[in-house]
Amino acid sequence: MRKGRDPDAGLAPYAALMATSRGRRNPEPPADYRSEFQRDRDRIVHSNAFRRLVYKTQVFINHEGDMYRTRLTHSLEVAQIGRSVANALALSEPLTEAICLAHDLGHTPFGHAGQDVLNECMREYGGFEHNLQSLRVVDELEERYAKFSGLNLTFETREGILKHCSLANARQLGELGRRFIEREQPSLEAQISDLADAIAYNNHDVDDGLRSGLVTIDDLREVALFARHHATVSAAYAYLPSRRMIHEIGRRMIHDVVSDLIEETTRRLGEAKPANIDAVRTMPRPLAAFSEAKAAEHTDLKKFLRTRLYRHEHIEAQRSGAGQVLRGLFEAFMQDVTRMPAEHRDAALAMEALTGMAGRARAVADYVAGMTDRYAFQEHARL
Numbered sequence: 001m002r003k004g005r006d007p008d009a010g011l012a013p014y015a016a017l018m019a020t021s022r023g024r025r026n027p028e029p030p031a032d033y034r035s036e037f038q039r040d041r042d043r044i045v046h047s048n049a050f051r052r053l054v055y056k057t058q059v060f061i062n063h064e065g066d067m068y069r070t071r072l073t074h075s076l077e078v079a080q081i082g083r084s085v086a087n088a089l090a091l092s093e094p095l096t097e098a099i100c101l102a103h104d105l106g107h108t109p110f111g112h113a114g115q116d117v118l119n120e121c122m123r124e125y126g127g128f129e130h131n132l133q134s135l136r137v138v139d140e141l142e143e144r145y146a147k148f149s150g151l152n153l154t155f156e157t158r159e160g161i162l163k164h165c166s167l168a169n170a171r172q173l174g175e176l177g178r179r180f181i182e183r184e185q186p187s188l189e190a191q192i193s194d195l196a197d198a199i200a201y202n203n204h205d206v207d208d209g210l211r212s213g214l215v216t217i218d219d220l221r222e223v224a225l226f227a228r229h230h231a232t233v234s235a236a237y238a239y240l241p242s243r244r245m246i247h248e249i250g251r252r253m254i255h256d257v258v259s260d261l262i263e264e265t266t267r268r269l270g271e272a273k274p275a276n277i278d279a280v281r282t283m284p285r286p287l288a289a290f291s292e293a294k295a296a297e298h299t300d301l302k303k304f305l306r307t308r309l310y311r312h313e314h315i316e317a318q319r320s321g322a323g324q325v326l327r328g329l330f331e332a333f334m335q336d337v338t339r340m341p342a343e344h345r346d347a348a349l350a351m352e353a354l355t356g357m358a359g360r361a362r363a364v365a366d367y368v369a370g371m372t373d374r375y376a377f378q379e380h381a382r383l
């Protein structure tokens with residue numbers, strides 16, 4: 001920035017510094033009062049894809065109730081956790097926030113059910129990965145600038161958004177794909193954002209699961225992390241109404257894993273002493289991590305949620321219904337691209353002219369993936 005405070009002041013040498021940023025694909029003059037990572041965050045918040053997250057499923061289909069997490073509130077919780085950790089470790093808070101807010105921009109409607117169905121529909125045409133789609137949203141699909149497609153974010157934000165990627169796709173992604181081929185790490189900010197995602201969903205899915213009645217406090221006491229905090233809270237308070245009990249346990253669980261993450265990462269940083277961000281990238285393993293014991297507890301919680309909540313028959317029934325809706329939409333638009341709104345139809349025709357049916361399929365997938373849950377239902381009813 002030209003007039004504001006030095007954005008690198010007070011950050012650790014191994015943080016993502018503005019001074020060593022690899023910059024934007026289309027060079028732009030610096031902003032007056034914002035760092036480039038703050039600018040990335042602001043571009044993400046103003047994007048269409050970000051606003052649509054409010055009507056996209058996290059676990060419970062959007063119309064099931066107003067109290068459940070959506071992709072938007074999930075992303076905000078991820079950003080809150082990520083920022084706290086970044087700040088405690090003297091890493092770039094705006095970069096962490098930008099990555100966290102953008103990490104699910106490419107998610108289809110209907111959560112993972114939607115992702116799986118779209119991936120099957122796209123099997124012959126290069127597949128569909130929501131992670132790669134998040135990158136596609138910020139690199140190609142947002143239309144907010146006269147001079148270029150996408151949001152023209154910095155390398156560091158894009159590196160963080162692309163959490164995983166197949167080798168075949170990595171080879172097409174140039175500088176950004178290189179780390180998957182050479183087995184390098186992303187920045188610490190990206191590593192933190194990835195773990196903040198897991199902390200956020202593990203904990204809010206406990207809350208949403210309890211709210212839905214699909215799992216109970218007694219069920220959750222099988223999980224060591226939950227059981228421990230349940231015991232402490234029960235011992236400290238003779239009687240607590242269940243909502244307060246659940247939230248009291250929830251915040252203690254988050255505090256527990258977040259503190260562990262900060263302490264273990266500090267320990268690893270002390271051992272490895274990376275001189276700068278490139279040293280972080282060439283480490284054989286991530287420096288941001290839980291301790292072994294906490295990682296095991298966190299994994300147990302994740303397994304519990306997978307078998308008892310995500311595979312609950314109620315959720316499975318929603319999944320299959322939602323899957324049929326998406327498949328129906330994909331097939332209808334593939335057959336006849338003129339059923340899509342004009343700009344998507346034109347994109348499909350232009351991409352088909354370049355790469356044949358794979359191009360047409362990609363444009364259809366872009367359109368379908370961008371839908372909110374309720375828009376997908378509406379479109380399905382219309383067709």
Ligand code: MG
Nearest residue numbers: 074103104197
């Ligand atoms: Mg997420």
